[in-house]
Amino acid sequence: MEIRILEQDKKKEAVAxxxxxxxxxxxxxxxxxxxxxxxxxxxEDVEFRKNSSILYDEVIAHRLGLVxxxxxxxxxxxxxxxxxxxxGCGKCRVKLILKVSGPAVVLASExxxxxxxxxxxxxxxxxxxxxxxxxxxxxxFAVLGRGEEHAKWIPGHAYYxxxxxxxxxxxxxxxxxxxxxxxxxxxxxxxGTLSINKDNYFRCHLCNACVDVDPKHISVKEDxxxxxxxxxxFGQLSCxxxxxxxxxxxxxxxxxxxxxxxGV
Ligand SMILES: [Zn+2]
Numbered sequence: 001m002e003i004r005i006l007e008q009d010k011k012k013e014a015v016a017x018x019x020x021x022x023x024x025x026x027x028x029x030x031x032x033x034x035x036x037x038x039x040x041x042x043x044e045d046v047e048f049r050k051n052s053s054i055l056y057d058e059v060i061a062h063r064l065g066l067v068x069x070x071x072x073x074x075x076x077x078x079x080x081x082x083x084x085x086x087x088g089c090g091k092c093r094v095k096l097i098l099k100v101s102g103p104a105v106v107l108a109s110e111x112x113x114x115x116x117x118x119x120x121x122x123x124x125x126x127x128x129x130x131x132x133x134x135x136x137x138x139x140x141f142a143v144l145g146r147g148e149e150h151a152k153w154i155p156g157h158a159y160y161x162x163x164x165x166x167x168x169x170x171x172x173x174x175x176x177x178x179x180x181x182x183x184x185x186x187x188x189x190x191x192g193t194l195s196i197n198k199d200n201y202f203r204c205h206l207c208n209a210c211v212d213v214d215p216k217h218i219s220v221k222e223d224x225x226x227x228x229x230x231x232x233x234f235g236q237l238s239c240x241x242x243x244x245x246x247x248x249x250x251x252x253x254x255x256x257x258x259x260x261x262x263g264v
Contacts, residue, residue, distance in 0.1 A: 006202050006228065008239075014232040015239040016202060018163060020225060027160045027227045033246035034158040036148040039078055040236040041069040041118050043096065043140045050137035053102075053128045060136070063127050065152045067108045069142055071236040072117040073245060078144045088141065094118045096140045102130025111140070118142060121235035155242045156233040162222035164204035166196055172217035181209040202228045 002020040019027060046061040082092035096111045109123030128136060147154035166186060172178065172194060179189035184203040187210070188195045210218050231239045
């Protein structure tokens with residue numbers, strides 16, 4: 001198996017890479033592990049002390065649950081797998097406190113965490129708007145959880161496709177039209193000459209709009225042996241942490257299967 005990075009943004013929130021020689025079964029296993037099994041931190045329980053805002057407690061609790069929190073996988077465990085057996089302790093949950101009086105827009109940054117490693121990734125997410133005289137006071141507990149239980153714990157988007165193979169044969173007359181037909185700018189066009197943009201070709205999603213313009217000279221196919229895999233983090237974990245954690249989950253399942261099978 002070979003892996004080659006195609007693109008990585010500076011903040012490391014997204015990565016696209018090529019997997020050669022592994023096939024869609026492996027890619028889909030990896031995708032499912034990322035979406036369902038990689039744990040992240042999210043607020044699960046909220047105790048309201050005061051809420052005179054226009055929003056119901058439940059609405060605010062739901063909004064808090066969806067605030068991405070930076071996640072430290074080394075220091076915390078999922079409550080069900082913790083030594084406290086899910087009762088809640090320092091190893092499996094973090095307390096966050098929020099106390100704001102109006103007039104104000106309550107932002108995620110107002111959530112004060114007991115652990116500086118676990119805090120809102122995007123401080124400007126609005127939670128509620130308070131008028132003069134209104135106030136919001138609450139205690140929230142964040143826990144590690146998995147996407148298979150609730151979408152708030154999903155670490156990011158993960159998707160893949162077969163690598164596009166784009167071929168241009170000589171004799172085309174409408175280079176500008178072909179280039180313009182592509183919604184993801186796969187082609188470069190200069191003075192009537194068409195070429196494939198090497199940094200962008202992998203974005204081709206096989207829509208065939210270019211083939212429709214000139215079916216005689218343009219062909220787009222899927223490479224059966226290579227897969228373009230993309231991970232876009234929601235911010236709790238870096239893309240590398242997401243991928244390594246997903247691989248650990250695959251490993252753990254194979255180990256469990258092996259153990260069970262040996263016992264047969
Ligand atoms: Zn615990």
